[in-house]
Amino acid sequence: MDRTDPRGVPDDGAPLADLDEAPPDPRTGLAIVAAQQRRVRDSDVDDRLLFGVWGVAWLVGYAAQWWTATASPTRTATGQGGLVFAAVAVAALVVTLVHIARATHGVAGTSRQVGMMYGWAWSIGFFGQGLIVAGVVGAGASAEIIAIVANGAACLVVGLLYMAGGALWQQLSLFLIGAWMIATAAAASLVAMPDGYLVMSLAGGGGMLVACLLAALHRRRV
Numbered sequence: 471m472d473r474t475d476p477r478g479v480p481d482d483g484a485p486l487a488d489l490d491e492a493p494p495d496p497r498t499g500l501a502i503v504a505a506q507q508r509r510v511r512d513s514d515v516d517d518r519l520l521f522g523v524w525g526v527a528w529l530v531g532y533a534a535q536w537w538t539a540t541a542s543p544t545r546t547a548t549g550q551g552g553l554v555f556a557a558v559a560v561a562a563l564v565v566t567l568v569h570i571a572r573a574t575h576g577v578a579g580t581s582r583q584v585g586m587m588y589g590w591a592w593s594i595g596f597f598g599q600g601l602i603v604a605g606v607v608g609a610g611a612s613a614e615i616i617a618i619v620a621n622g623a624a625c626l627v628v629g630l631l632y633m634a635g636g637a638l639w640q641q642l643s644l645f646l647i648g649a650w651m652i653a654t655a656a657a658a659s660l661v662a663m664p665d666g667y668l669v670m671s672l673a674g675g676g677g678m679l680v681a682c683l684l685a686a687l688h689r690r691r692v
Contacts, residue, residue, distance in 0.1 A: 515573050515585075515635065517643050518689065520566060521682035524628065527562035529675030531555030532621075532667045539664030544613040546663055559624075566592060584638055591634070595627035618659050621670060625655030643688075647681045 531554060538551035547555070570589045603620045611619070629652035636645025651674060658669040 515570060515639050515641070515644075517641055517647075518682050518685045519569055520632070520635075520644070521647060521678045521685060523562040523565045525675050525678030525682055527558040527675070528678060529671050531558045532671035532675060536664050536667035536671060539667055542664075546613040546617040547667065563592060563596065588631075588635060588638060591631055592627075595631060596624070599623040599627050614663050617663060618666070621666070622655050622659050625651055625658075625670070625674070629655065643681060643685055647678060650677050650681075 534554035535547035535551035538548040539546050542548050567589050570585055573585065599620075602623050603616065606616055606619050629648040629650075632648025632651065633645045634648075636642060636648060654670060654674040654677065657673070658666040661669055
């Protein structure tokens with residue numbers, strides 16, 4: 471007479487474990503873990519890229535402003551220097567937004583929403599910075615005051631967003647370089663023009679390029 475276990479499965483003498491579904495292949499489990507790790511890595515915001523593009527933008531843009539300002543009677547950047555800085559800053563902003571969009575592409579839920587909001591924060595921040603500068607110009611401020619406000623506000627936007635990005639993605643390097651950028655802008659605001667541009671170029675842009683190099687070396691060791 472056949473026996474049955476409490477679940478109603480015939481007991482023909484074989485262990486109950488043999489009647490259950492076989493455990494998954496260990497190789498399959500490892501492949502799933504590896505795929506998940508690749509997904510996380512691919513969705514990671516690359517601090518090397520952000521440091522690099524903004525380091526070049528600051529180094530070139532502020533150096534151009536300093537060069538033109540040395541021959542200007544107001545000791546501030548001329549239109550040509552401003553155009554160079556605007557061009558490299560816009561290029562860096564576009565690269566930043568595209569990178570963040572790609573890094574968060576395919577990531578569902580809160581992570582994707584955070585990435586989108588962070589990306590929009592860059593555009594909104596610089597839009598607000600432009601309006602602040604326009605207001606200072608409209609108020610009849612001198613060329614030197616306008617330059618200090620324009621540089622300081624732009625650096626404050628970038629520095630705070632770097633610090634916010636470091637907090638969001640738990641990257642201490644992003645947070646620290648954001649703090650460095652704000653400190654550089656503050657120091658440059660206390661230096662007479664046109665040397666303030668030089669501080670921004672060498673300390674700001676150069677500091678970010680050094681951070682880019684250190685980040686690359688760190689990732690090679692990991």
